[in-house]
Amino acid sequence: MKKSLFIICLIASANILFAQTKKVVADKIIATVGDKIILKSEIDNSISDMQRQNIDVPANGKCLLLEQALGLKALVLQAEIDSIPVSDEDVDADIDNKIRYFINQYGSKEIVEQIAGKSLFQLKEDFRQTFKEQKLAQGERDKIVADVRITPQEVEAYYDSIPKDSLHFYESQLEVGEIVIYPKPSRDLENYAIDQLKEYKKEVEDGSKKFETLASLYTDDPGSKDNGGRYEINRNEKTWDPIFLAKAFSLKDGQISNVFKTKFGYHIIQMVSRNGDDAVIRHILKIPQISSIEVNQAKQQLDSVRSKLVAGTIDFGQAVSKYSEDENSKFTGGRIPARDQSTYLTIDELDKDLVLMLKDLKVGQYSQPTEFTDDRGKKAVRIVNILTKTEPHRENLKDDYDKVARRALEEKKNDVLEKWFAKKIPSFYVKISDDYKSCPEMQKWETNSTATSK
Incomplete structure (x- = not known):
């Protein structure tokens, strides 16, 4: 397994998940590690997504991606044996961050849902198992390399091993x-913002205005202005202001909150619909003028x-x-x-x-x-x-010691990880499709695998 590529496995795989949500016409299992399977669609969609992001895909890209996937599954299996702790809250936080990344990349929630062919809620559910596996794999990797340290002599030796024309500039x-x-803001301007929000609440409750119309016209939140103040939230998302979440989940469907304050300014929230810890809300933010x-x-x-x-x-x-x-x-x-x-x-x-x-x-x-x-x-x-x-x-030890040391430490950790794989692979049940038997990267896995038919 290429050392540098396996590190990418735990990072890059998070960036290719969006492609994996697309509908696949035909699929097949191309590898198994223990009770964990790897589908052909996972590799194909990963290649497509890399191309879409203008990432250079090497000629042996499918082989490298399968190698990475095998390594990740092996780490997940060991993490389950070692009872590596992964909380639902941590998984949810990672999923929320990835959803926000997609929304920022594609421009809006609606476009993301259109491309994926699914609602954000469905996307989150699709991502859950994969993100949990990534957390488990990272936790096991951290456990394996937890005691790895590096000395100044090792840093210097690592630096000396780099060809001078390959040093970073x-x-x-x-x-x-x-x-x-x-x-x-002055108290007068704060009161003005509060009074505005009270008037908006009154107009919606007496039926003279729609909440989404007022939000589109008057909210100071650029993230929701174009969609009528609408957000999909989850009670356990750590990225939301806790006061905002508490206020939102205290509301019944259709109810509008009183004016309240967070670090962002003053708000009112309308609960659109709620399903357990998930909710759709609209809100209007007013930031008092300075x-x-x-x-x-x-x-x-x-x-x-x-x-x-x-x-x-x-x-x-x-x-x-x-x-x-x-x-x-x-x-x-x-x-x-x-x-x-x-x-x-x-x-x-x-x-x-x-x-x-x-x-x-x-x-x-x-x-x-x-x-x-x-x-x-x-x-x-x-x-x-x-x-x-x-x-x-040009990179040198006097000015850039910390950067060189970080890379040297990472390489040493990868060496330890490689030794761990060499020792552990024989203990795993591994099965690889004949379609990938010609990959040089599969040799260490095939030694302990049972080939499938095409």
Whole structure:
């Protein structure tokens, strides 16, 4: 089994599930590991989905995908033997994240349902077993490699083994810190938002307006404005605000909530229909307007913080912990996270407003407090600084030790995993279709398999 490819198995398989929901005219079992089967459609649909995403498919792509699927099934079997814990809540959270990924990729829930030929509820049910298996396989893999560590000598040896012309080339990267304050709206503007929502509730209840019409016209939630404020929710989804969920599931069909507040603003919710822990709701969000007075007050507060930072009476991490109100960076010492979840950003990962703020800053300097709008559409004020900055360079141990060490550790874990497979495969019942017997990747599995007829 190719080491680098098996790691992809637990990640990439999550990205090919959408294709697996499509109707298959004819299907067959092409491999079995214990009581786990692998269908021809799984491999074919995976290839189709990779092509649709413009992922290069190697000539032996089907063989590699079957190899990965065999490995995953073997890990699942062992995870069941080892009683690796996987909760329904964790599985549901992964499914919800994947559904949101599809909606963002294709543009709307309706388009996703049209392409899949199924409702989102049906998609979630189709995904459940596969996502649970992925969780089990990942849990077993983590157990197998839990004690793997790496020494500086091993990191250096790994680095020396890489051909110099194959070393990564890094563009300039920055670690950017920020302290963010959200101006608080005046009580008058909060009351205005509340009164608006009370009026919307009254108009729906007296029959003069439809909830979805009002949501389309007046909600401040861009994610539901185009579909009349409609969402499909589940009581156990961790991505929803807990206050929002609690309020929604306290309602009966057709009932509209009183106005309530979350971190996003003020809401009313209408329960459309409910089935156990699943529900269809509509909601209207109003974000109280922020005036220039509140923005200037926030700027003055941050200007005071900046003075303390410049004078050295407080360090940046302490200032973040004490003053910052941004959820994403507050617990990373103020560092803005990158797409790969590290804190090293390239210029193209920064929003244009942030690029302008950093343009004249040197490492260790602090910007003036500046107003901006966050990704939820809320006004905020921030000061930023450049914590570290690298010049464009070829990978080396001095500047990139942590990155090299992570790859070296992953390779060592893969070696341990390979040894585990070599030891465990003989203990599994394995059966592989003749259609795949010519794959070199099947040799280690065929040694212990019983071939089927075509």
